[in-house]
Amino acid sequence: MKVHEYLKIQQQEKARQRDAERQERYELQRLQEIDAQEYKKKQEMEQRSRRELCKRQQELLVKQMEERKLNKDILVSQTEMKLNRQLLEEVNDYLLHRSPPSQEVQSITSLY
Known part of the structure; x- marks a missing residue:
């Protein structure tokens, strides 16, 4: 057992x-x-x-x-600024040498 x-x-x-x-x-x-x-x-x-x-x-x-x-987009190149300035001067010359200067011309030229 x-x-x-x-x-x-x-x-x-x-x-x-x-x-x-x-x-x-x-x-x-x-x-x-x-x-x-x-x-x-x-x-x-x-x-x-x-x-x-x-x-x-x-x-x-x-x-x-x-x-x-x-x-x-905001920045403008120097060349573009020169061209814009030149164009603005040409427009101002044209407007000044045209027959009697209008009120617009005087206001535009006074801006610059």
Whole structure:
């Protein structure tokens, strides 16, 4: 009977050991899954952050390009200014040498 009890105790011990190992593997797997989920969330947050940064940079670049275009539209080249001045002088000369100067001519010439 002692042998039978000894074998029964051994089987129970092996069963407890298997259960403990199974529980340990389950716990380890659960921890790995939690780590994987946290890593995935962290990666997603980093990607979202990078996308937002890229989006802000693109918006800033577009804004800068629009401002440059607007400034270029506003800015007049030196050559264009000279031509405009020359044209204005020619118009003023024409208006001055024409028969009696009208009120318009006097107001235009007084502006410059």
